[in-house]
Each structure stands twice: as C-alpha cells, then as structure tokens.
Amino acid sequence: MQIAERLRNTTPSATVQMARIAREMRAAGRKITDMAEGESDFRTPPHIVEAAHAAALRGETRYTDVAGTLPLREMVAEKFRRDNGIAANAAQVVVGTGAKQLIFNAMMATLDPGDEVVVPTPSWVSYPDIVRLCGGVSVLLPCTEAEGFKPSPAALAGLIGPRTRWLLLNSPGNPTGAVLSAFELAALAEILRAHPQVAVLCDDIYESIRFTGEPFATMAQVAPDLADRVLTVSGLSKSHAMTGWRIGFATGPDDLISAMVKLQGQQTTNAASICQAAALAALTGPQDFLADWLAAYRRRRDLAAEALDRAKGLRLVVPDGAFYLFPACDDYLGRRSPDGRGIETDAQLVAWLLEETGVALVPGSAFGAPGHLRLCFARSDATILRGATLVAEALERLS
Ligand code: PLP
Numbered sequence: 001m002q003i004a005e006r007l008r009n010t011t012p013s014a015t016v017q018m019a020r021i022a023r024e025m026r027a028a029g030r031k032i033t034d035m036a037e038g039e040s041d042f043r044t045p046p047h048i049v050e051a052a053h054a055a056a057l058r059g060e061t062r063y064t065d066v067a068g069t070l071p072l073r074e075m076v077a078e079k080f081r082r083d084n085g086i087a088a089n090a091a092q093v094v095v096g097t098g099a100k101q102l103i104f105n106a107m108m109a110t111l112d113p114g115d116e117v118v119v120p121t122p123s124w125v126s127y128p129d130i131v132r133l134c135g136g137v138s139v140l141l142p143c144t145e146a147e148g149f150k151p152s153p154a155a156l157a158g159l160i161g162p163r164t165r166w167l168l169l170n171s172p173g174n175p176t177g178a179v180l181s182a183f184e185l186a187a188l189a190e191i192l193r194a195h196p197q198v199a200v201l202c203d204d205i206y207e208s209i210r211f212t213g214e215p216f217a218t219m220a221q222v223a224p225d226l227a228d229r230v231l232t233v234s235g236l237s238k239s240h241a242m243t244g245w246r247i248g249f250a251t252g253p254d255d256l257i258s259a260m261v262k263l264q265g266q267q268t269t270n271a272a273s274i275c276q277a278a279a280l281a282a283l284t285g286p287q288d289f290l291a292d293w294l295a296a297y298r299r300r301r302d303l304a305a306e307a308l309d310r311a312k313g314l315r316l317v318v319p320d321g322a323f324y325l326f327p328a329c330d331d332y333l334g335r336r337s338p339d340g341r342g343i344e345t346d347a348q349l350v351a352w353l354l355e356e357t358g359v360a361l362v363p364g365s366a367f368g369a370p371g372h373l374r375l376c377f378a379r380s381d382a383t384i385l386r387g388a389t390l391v392a393e394a395l396e397r398l399s
Helices: 014-027 046-058 070-084 098-110 126-133 153-159 182-193 224-229 254-265 273-284 288-308 346-357 381-396
Strands: 093-096 116-121 137-142 164-170 199-203 230-235 248-251 373-376
Touching: 014 346, 046 273, 070 093, 070 230, 070 248, 070 273, 093 098, 093 254, 098 126, 098 164, 098 199, 098 230, 098 248, 098 254, 116 126, 126 137, 137 153, 153 182, 164 182, 182 224, 199 224, 224 230, 248 254, 288 381, 346 373, 346 381, 373 381
Parallel strands: 116 137, 116 164, 164 199, 199 230
Antiparallel strands: 093 248, 230 248
C-alpha cells in the first residue's frame, strides 16, 4: 500500500517504541526494568473504576454529545475556574480522547500548510510530529540547562514571524520537569501582546505534580487579556493515573472550541461514555490521595537522583514537577563499552543500556535534546533503586 507523504515523514513516538521493545524483551524472558513509558504505577482509585462500572450497568453506553456529557463539561469548567482562575463555562469546554487528541485537533483546526508553531525544546516527543501531520512547521526554541529549560522571552521574540500561529507551552514540562512561574509566563505574555496572530497552547497535563509549593500558574490566568487566544489543555492521565482511560479536556475561545468539536465529530465523536463517567467521578470524588501520591513522587524523585548520582559523568537538574529525570549524558558519549562497542549517540547509549542492564530509558534526542536520558520515576521504590543503580553502574563501565 502506498502510504501518504505526511506519514512517511513521521516517526513513531520514541517512548511508545521503547516501551514496545521492552515488552518484547520481557515476553522473550528477559528481566526488564521499564523506566521509559511516561505513566504512573499507581492504580486508578477504586471509586473511579466503580463509577465506570455503575455507568455501564445504568446503560450509559451510548453516544454522548461530541464535546462530552454536560455534567462532565460543567465539572471541567468548574475545575478550570476553581483551580486555574480561568473564566470557563461548559460551552467553552471540549472533552477528548486524551490530551493528545485535543492538542492534535487544535493544530488540525487552525494550521494551514506552512504555518509555524514555536516549540520550546526539550519538548514532549509528539509536538513536532503533530504539527507536521497537521501541515505546520515546528520552529524550535532551544531552552538551555542554564535557563532551567525554560523559554526565554527574548529568544521567543526572535522566532516569531508572520507565519507564526502558536506557541506551545508545557508546564510542568515533559521531559525536563521545568515549571513556569506566573512571573515567567507574564514575561512571555508581554512578547505575545505585540503579536496578535500568535495563540498559546498551555499543555497543563502535569499540573498536579509539582514539588516546589508555589501556586500553579497558567497563561490564561496570568494574562486574561490574551484569553481569546489561549487554549488550556489538561486531563486525568497523569494526575489520577488514568492513562488508559483516554480522557483529556480543554477550554479556550468559543470559535476554536467549536472548530475542535466540529473536527472531533468527524473523527472519534465523543470520548468513551463510560470513561467520561469515570472522569466525572475523578473530578467530583475525594482528592486526598493526590497529596499522598505527590509525597511519593517527591521521595521517588530524590531516590532516583541519589542512585543516579553514582554515575559521575551525569549532570542533573533536579526537576520541580512531572515525574521524569532528564540528566545530560554527553560525558559518556564517544566512549566504548567493555566489549569494545563505540557509543556515539544518546540513542546508542540507551540501546546499550537496555541490552546490558535490561533498563529501558528514552534518549534525549527524541525530545529535541540530544545528549540526555529520560527516566520516569513514577515507579515503585524497588524498581527505581534497581533501575537507576544498574544504569549508573553500567555508565561507569564505559571507558
Ligand atoms: N502532554 C504531555 C506533555 C505528555 O507528556 C503526555 C503524555 O505523555 C500527553 C500530553 C498526553 O496525555 P494523554 O494521555 O491525556 O493523551
């Protein structure tokens, strides 16, 4: 079959690919420590699972409104108002099959061929591919370790041109865990005020996983005067350990939300009805477990960082949010493995580490930041200790 040009140039997501290789090796009998896939090992809380079961038994198994059931959209709007200070109502909310679908649909609904999207890097693997699939061009905005992996307003100003349509922001960020403060967002907003053609997508999917104690900030709240060009995307995948349920939600200007709903209506229609019932229970039910989970993530972050510290050549910025470590591994590139194999790139290093130790990681190059490794620490203490120690010891065997 001839595959369309747009797909021929698209690489499968590196994280998904890595997880697949790890699963295959495990099926073949190898002990694998998977620190590649970006999801929590916590179980979806039982009251959420039970809500889905009850909804299915009640017969909530039919199509819903494309944008999501009214009770769920009302609850999502309340969440945006209460937690984020965004003036949202149910008509300005769309529920989709994961945050990923909403990001994809926002790009599909707005980009014409050649339109540009500014993507601060290191960035989530999927942004550049989503932009390309939707006919756009990613303009990368490199964020350095020295800047805490945060986009500089001056660098942003230098990249905006007549074709720029979007700035993608992700805070807390995958893979770096960088968290943008209200002050930093305000500085970016100041640049955007001079460029009315540029919209902002805030991917806040890791909102609840922050370690600094600072209040969460997002662009629509910090710069309400820009609200008619800010799309705020969030969801339950990371916060409530619900990656498999595929529920995300977004709020933004009426015309954009309508366009996204129109597109979704010709695509997946509504997110799964019973998953929407589960999402409603997740948003209305008890939230006290989130504080326990956050404390566990903080402890695990420190455990992983401490174990990795044995690899003297790794440089780590301890993350303020999300559940990844993203150390620089460039010191180990250009070295040789004990069996004489040359390791020149982070991808080769990750492949060697998987073979040598059975630990699955993701190379920084997948995130537009070659010379780094990404390790997900949303795992049990035992997995973290085993994985990070095996990696650190293996790295020290490179000569
Ligand atoms: N945005 C970021 C930054 C992510 O890391 C991920 C998942 O890894 C997503 C969005 C996708 O979220 P969902 O599972 O809700 O589609």
